[in-house]
Amino acid sequence: AAVVLGFMLATWWIATKAERLVPPCGKFIEIGGSRIHYVEAGEGRPIVFLHGLGAQLHHFRHTLFGRFGAGYRLIALDRPGSGYSVRAGGASGRLPEQAEVVRRFIEELGLERPLIVGHSLGGAIALALAIEHPTAISGIALIAPLTHLEARVRQKFDLLYVPSRLKRWILAHTLAIPYSLKYAEPTMKFIFAPQAVPGDYMIAGGGWLGLRPAHFQATSTDIVAVEEDLGRLEQRYGEILMPAGILFGADDRVIGIAAHGEPMPGRIRELDFERVQGLGHMPQFVEPERVVAFIERIAARAFPA
Template sequence: MTSILLWLVVLVLIAVLAVAGWYVWRTQAIARRAERLVPAQGKFVEIDGNRIHYVEEGEGRPILFVHGFGGTLHHFRHPLFGGRIPGYRLIAIDRPGAGYSTRAPGASAGLPAQAALIAKFIDKLGLERPLVVGHSLGGMITLTVALNHPEKICGIVLISALTRPREGIPPEMAPIYITSPLKRWLVANTVAIPAALKVAPQTLAYVFGPQETPQDYMTEGGGELGLRPGHFYNMVADLVSVGDDMPALAKRFEEIDMPAGMVFGTADKVLDWREHGETFAPCIKGLDFETVEGIGHHPQYWAREQVIALIRRVAEKAFAV
């Protein structure tokens, strides 16, 4: 009887390992495909052990773009680059751990740490007080740069920006809110990527809705790059860390004294424009705040001309100063 139980345990272990092995193989296959479809297109610099990937175009005063949660630099390169904002030097980065950027072992994903890295990136490239444009979580990181490193930049533009601490974990984020680094690594390298691929249409409908997801988003928009274990691991690290710093930072918004603009879609499903935009607007004196009716979380795609016009207005004020 004992030998039978032992064999049953061995068979169960073999089955578990076989399933886990299949998920590891599938994850790596999806990741390799993503890198074939969307190869690195820019340059790299190393900052404090972080290898940062960035793209740039144009000449003139610098505008630096910081993408949001789960995104890549393509969230700006795709809709706004390509000669659409002439007269400026445009630079978009993959934040640490996103796209083709890597996060140094043990590096913090907290807002002050990410803002400090952007300040060092500005120094590394020799950018003369750029205008910083941030989307979603990148908007909150941009605000942190304005608070902690105001001497490095001349102004900010916020697109669908996270600006308020949230009570608890949003239901949409609960399945990936993994606080244990070990568990996060195990999930990232086994079940997370095949599962993400399976639910990708629903996820993109939520993020881009009520508009359609751009047809070439998975390639030109960099969507494929989110289907890699390292990207998932660091995305979750961002999610876990962001709530720790927001309450203290949100109390300091009135310290910001530089040209600033903000745009929100009134149909944003990810961040409510009233809570994160309308209520926030009085915090920054002279904020150029506008909404675009019926647009979701990515106005840089679906209200491109309004977003470009806002960037230009704030740039003219900021660079004049």
């Protein structure tokens, strides 16, 4: 019991520090019982950014927002359960459910058919939006997207695959956070490889926010949702007829380009596919100018003059 209490206190201390170092920086909106935290900048044609597994809106706000030309309204949100967004009580976190939350977010903010940018798992949710709610958006620009159900991706995140909600909660409030902090450095090196982890990632990039119980629960829920939903979604990519692009690092060690990038030009009509030699899983941190140019290229197709 003393050991468990020790882990719980350590978890509380780490989470409190995380929230002190990276406080909320945006606005909040209620969407069907979920409380969504989001930031926006600029005016003009809307672009909505969806982050990946275990991430949050700073992955775009910090890296990309200051680099766009005029004429865009940029909006990044914390997906339900991640960052400072709170997932609705009965929510499953399934991919179509997350896509529906984004659709309602678009509606509530009065955005006229935005371009959706999705990184990693956010790419899978952007694809779900394009398939299930094609009239709500004008196009998709995907960065290192998760597109296919693949055992190797699951194996890399096996410790996060916890189907039982009760076990997930217990782990989140005891072992998960102290162990995540202990192994934060090798984990970050793996995610950014072959590039180096930016020195300001933990604070400016929001990295500390991943070290909180709610964030572990959301990340584990996302992993389970991928197993349940991605196989069915990938059968429907041929239905996507809107402007679409994918930028993928050829040296991505988290989500391999061979399984998740290279099959896609054959699946989506007129897909703009950009393969970048030597680049890993975090292009927005490593080559932000290239990523902005890619997004603006897809935006030109999605928002014709």
